[in-house]
Amino acid sequence: MDLWSPVMNGVLTALGPHLWWALPALVLVVILRFPMLGRGPNSSRRDPWPGFKFAPRSTVLERAGGQCEAPVLLMWGRCGDPATEVDHVVPWSRGGPTVASNGQALCRSHNRSKGAMVPPWWYMLGLERRRREYFPSGADVKVRAVMSAEERAARERSTTKRRA
Template structure:
């Protein structure tokens, strides 16, 4: 136990000169890199619906007024380009479901530059802040990558029993 305590004291003495800049650096990396807790996908199975089509696509485009929802500069302002694509905030390839609360209307350039990155918390908060100015009154601006029970039910297709052909002899 004494050996472990002395080793720990020695390691702390070695790190002490670097602590004034090391601790803020680690905090900054954690804050900028990691997504918001509770907002990302909370299940391991992928949503079988890969793309936004029909009703969900129309809803996402309508509430964005067919204009790109991405930031004009880092997290401020709003892109002026017309929205041509609807994509996931939390990417489908990383477990994000294809639901309206996880959809965003984007121009081709912003959709291509975004790729399959998992959004950091500041991106999500910036998107929600921008949405307050153009979403219909009373609409929920929050981004949630969670499927409701209705969404899950819509994705389950009842199995139809196969018809068996009878052969007569």
């Protein structure tokens, strides 16, 4: 006979009526933390460029108008501080490439607080919604942590030149 069965039955009987909120809370946490499908890295190979430099950096800062793109309250509003740093939406350490479609202009404090967190789906949708207000007309507002074939070929050429 299992010695733990009576103990577990007693615990469940005592706590059962008080844990009615546990399942909805667990579902809510999973939904809020879930990343956006189809927008993440499409390769297991890491981009050899860990930081935004040159054209991608200036493109991201220019599109944002030099202002931080982070939300003020969860996904609403926009930080009013000047953007001093360009960061990956999907972090480089989690497979996010260093391309303009995966970049966001942030102030120093928002960049430090974000860290290597993969943003949940609601963060990405909020960023895209805010971008519609300030991106140049016709510019793509979607966040894509996917490197195009052209960008991948450029990285390969760059790493080949460095080795030579």
